[in-house]
Amino acid sequence: MATTDSTIDGGAPGPQGPLATVLDIRWGPEDPHLGGLEHREALIYTLGKAAELEHLVMLQYIFAASSLKQRVEENLTPETFAAVQRWRKTLLEISQQEMLHLALVQNLLTAVGAAPRLARPNFPMPAYAYPAGVRIELVPFGEAALRHFAFLERPEGHDIADPEEFAALAEAIPLANEAPDGIVPHLHEFDTIGQLYRSIQAGLEYLDGHLGHDRLFVGPPDAQATEEHFRWPELVAVTDLDSARQAIDTIVEQGEGARGDWRDAHFGRLIGILDEYLELKAADPDFQPARPVIAANVRPQPTGVVVPLITDPGTTRAMDLLNVVYEVLLQLLSRYFAHTDETEEQLQVLADVAVGLMYTAIKPLAAIVTVMPIGPEHPHVTAGPAFELFYQVDYLLPHRAAAWILMEERLRDAAAFAKRCGQLCTPTLVEPLAKVARSLERYADQLRDDA
Numbered sequence: 001m002a003t004t005d006s007t008i009d010g011g012a013p014g015p016q017g018p019l020a021t022v023l024d025i026r027w028g029p030e031d032p033h034l035g036g037l038e039h040r041e042a043l044i045y046t047l048g049k050a051a052e053l054e055h056l057v058m059l060q061y062i063f064a065a066s067s068l069k070q071r072v073e074e075n076l077t078p079e080t081f082a083a084v085q086r087w088r089k090t091l092l093e094i095s096q097q098e099m100l101h102l103a104l105v106q107n108l109l110t111a112v113g114a115a116p117r118l119a120r121p122n123f124p125m126p127a128y129a130y131p132a133g134v135r136i137e138l139v140p141f142g143e144a145a146l147r148h149f150a151f152l153e154r155p156e157g158h159d160i161a162d163p164e165e166f167a168a169l170a171e172a173i174p175l176a177n178e179a180p181d182g183i184v185p186h187l188h189e190f191d192t193i194g195q196l197y198r199s200i201q202a203g204l205e206y207l208d209g210h211l212g213h214d215r216l217f218v219g220p221p222d223a224q225a226t227e228e229h230f231r232w233p234e235l236v237a238v239t240d241l242d243s244a245r246q247a248i249d250t251i252v253e254q255g256e257g258a259r260g261d262w263r264d265a266h267f268g269r270l271i272g273i274l275d276e277y278l279e280l281k282a283a284d285p286d287f288q289p290a291r292p293v294i295a296a297n298v299r300p301q302p303t304g305v306v307v308p309l310i311t312d313p314g315t316t317r318a319m320d321l322l323n324v325v326y327e328v329l330l331q332l333l334s335r336y337f338a339h340t341d342e343t344e345e346q347l348q349v350l351a352d353v354a355v356g357l358m359y360t361a362i363k364p365l366a367a368i369v370t371v372m373p374i375g376p377e378h379p380h381v382t383a384g385p386a387f388e389l390f391y392q393v394d395y396l397l398p399h400r401a402a403a404w405i406l407m408e409e410r411l412r413d414a415a416a417f418a419k420r421c422g423q424l425c426t427p428t429l430v431e432p433l434a435k436v437a438r439s440l441e442r443y444a445d446q447l448r449d450d451a
Contacts, residue, residue: 037203040216044114046200051105051117053193054251056136057152058098059123059387064149065091066366066385067140067293075288080280084289087141087273092363094266097254099358100232103225104247106337108200110219111238116337118330118395122388123295124305138295138384143281146274152193153255153267194252201248208241217241225337229351291370293384298323311375314424315383318372318433321421322365323388324414325440328407329357330395335403338396349450353443360439368432372425404451408444415440 037043068088072081106116123138139145207216217240224237234250236243255266262268281287296308298319310316332354339347366385374383397403418437422430 037199038206038210040112040207040211043112043200043203043207044109046196046203047105047109047112047114048117050196050200051102051109052120053136053196054098054102054105055118055120057193058095058102059385060136060138060149061091061095061098062362062366063138063293063295063384063387064141064145065095066363066370067290069289069291070367074291080284080287080289083276083280087277087289090269090273091141094269097266100230100234101251101254103230103232103235104238104251106333107224107236107238108244108247110223110337111217111244113218115396116334118334119389122301122303123297123386124301124307125303138386140293140384141290143274143277146270146277150267150270150274153265153270154192155194155262155267193255197248197252201245204241204244213240217244223337223339225351229336229348230355292381293370294374294378294381295386296374296378296383297386297388299388308374308378310383311377312373314421314426315369315372315374317417317421317424318365318369318429319383319386319388321414321418321433321436322362322369322385323390324410324417325357325361325365326387327390327395328410328414329354329362331397331403331407331410332357334396335400335407338398340398340400342400346450349446353446356439356443361436364432364436368429371429401451404447408447408451411440411444411447415444 037046065088068084068091069076069081072078076084106118109115109117123136125136135148137148139148204216217238221237221239224239225235226237227233227235234254236246236250238244238247253261253265263272277289294308296310298310298316300309301307310319332350335342336347336350336354339350342350362385369383369385372383373379374381397406415437418433418440422433425433
């Protein structure tokens with residue numbers, strides 16, 4: 001069993017960092033890293049990592065979708081513009097399903113008595129944050145992004161009898177990992193997202209037998225998110241082992257596909273986009289469906305990881321506006337998943353405002369920043385939605401009355417900031433930013449009226 005001060009392979013330094021600190025309780029001595037979560041704390045920790053991954057993968061898809069061009073005038077033909085529109089629609093649909101998966105993981109956490117987990121590392125992340133095969137990075141749409149997304153979603157754990165699936169798997173490759181990873185290359189914690197969930201299911205099954213149903217599933221059933229509020233039929237309440245398995249099956253099958261049904265899963269859809277993109281690129285080598293977007297932040301990262309910094313004042317303000325709205329969205333979701341005395345009507349408001357912010361504020365702001373410059377140090381490129389977090393803690397506001405006031409107040413601050421932001425942006429962005437401001441004010445009013 002690995003420990004934080006052990007050596008590996010005849011003297012190589014052992015793993016360090018947050019993953020390594022729980023390895024001793026996560027895995028049994030004979031476990032091949034496919035299960036063995038033998039303690040509740042180990043299960044909660046692993047579910048928290050799963051929540052972070054769903055969150056981060058969702059943002060990857062949003063970044064790539066936002067980088068795609070949105071007008072024929074951006075050097076597209078009617079044919080390529082139609083393809084770009086299809087690709088953006090598919091990537092956003094996949095990101096929505098990743099949001100569903102994030103909600104299902106929150107239900108799993110709630111079911112075993114834990115708090116919601118919506119915090120996650122900032123981009124770009126240190127190499128040791130996750131296994132090398134699950135590297136998470138914001139990359140614009142293109143061949144490298146599509147192959148890496150397919151790599152993350154690739155089917156795992158069953159024999160490949162379909163020659164077409166075998167060929168598709170060959171197209172899925174990871175991004176190059178330049179920095180050394182001191183944990184996973186030796187320990188091989190999990191190689192795919194599907195494998196991670198299979199270990200979680202094995203842990204749930206073990207603890208259900210070891211502790212008993214009543215001792216494992218101790219979370220209040222009325223704290224579960226369901227279709228009633230979020231309109232996802234697959235969003236099941238997790239109250240026992242069977243419903244936990246159902247939630248995990250949904251996550252795995254939507255990503256990599258049920259056995260034999262990979263073509264309609266995320267993996268198959270991504271391979272379909274890749275094939276179409278390569279075909280159009282072969283016909284026209286100058287075809288470029290994405291804007292010249294790179295991942296850049298407003299401020300340096302405390303981790304010390306080097307990232308391009310935005311110096312253009314208008315872009316800085318637009319990016320911070322996006323980040324603040326995203327922060328409020330996380331507060332809304334945290335409040336929903338850890339609510340106390342909210343009524344059913346108030347829970348519906350929290351869900352509606354959270355989803356509404358995604359479509360009427362975050363989505364347009366993500367598109368806005370992709371036409372804005374980073375600064376003179378980085379000519380000829382534009383920014384992409386960085387989703388910077390300002391805190392390294394979760395986003396729970398614990399007291400209902402105060403929480404609703406704080407979220408309303410923050411939305412009003414963001415709306416006023418959006419109006420001022422237009423003064424430093426190009427004239428074509430004044431009205432889109434004003435539209436975002438009106439949306440933020442409308443949701444602030446809704447929180448005020450229903451508090």
